[in-house]
Amino acid sequence: MATTPAALSTPDISAPTEHGHVTNTGLSNEKLAMWAFLGSECLLFGALISTYFLYRGKSLSGPTPEEIYDIPYTSVSSFVLLMSSLTMVLALAAIQRADYRRLRVWLMATALLGASFIAGQVYEFTSFIREGLTIKTNLFGSSFFVLTGFHGVHVTLGIIMLLSLWNLSLRGKLTQDRTEVVEIAGLYWHFVDVVWIIIFTVIYLIPI
């Protein structure tokens, strides 16, 4: 196919991103995709939180949230997840200055804090089931387990991502020129943190 003169004279609007590759927007496509994905995730969690609100106070039988929530325990879990955002951002800062040992330390710390949060959630779910609240018990049980369960799955996927990055770094395959990989994993990790900030407040702390 012959190239037309118009095509030849089209101005080059592409520009290199901070990470070297060229895109039309000047932004990294991967980072753009992650932000678009996180925007869509707002709709997913919005639907789950709305469903919880819709069913709130409409259970015909117990246990109810007031009978079963352990606020001090969940507060500690929330604090752990919040601090994992700090260790994640310190991992990013470490790879930006090519400090690979600290990168691995902070990645592992983030994964361990995330795993502690999940362990706490498993304990919470187990104690709720022992007290008679399952996903099938009442509307509260269904909406609570689906919402917090979905969030837990997101945290678990984040932990897998972090451990993969740690492994790549250990094998010398995660160097300063791939900072963006850590940044994108960090965006996902911080997002699960901000979702929990909302869940903790509107589901646990705001009374019926």
Added chain:
Amino acid sequence: MADEHGAHPTEAQYVRIALILAVVTAAEVGLFYTKFSKTLTNSILLIMAAVKFVMVAGYFMHLKFDNKILRRLFVTGFVLAVFCYVGYLVTLGVFV
């Protein structure tokens, strides 16, 4: 149009932000146990959650410093979700 970046916070600033987040979380839990009016307590709790949300998104996710296209992508999804579901819940009589 290159990727417009402002200067990211330093590690010390990240630690300070995390400390503020921890203090706000502690205040939220403290507020939960107070005996203020329900409306006042709920309003303050929502404001505190919003402050934490903005701090994590703005500083840890660098939304405050990154290109505005990225900010718009996320804010569009978030605002769409808020309007869509608040409208849905109001329609179903949840807040009335």
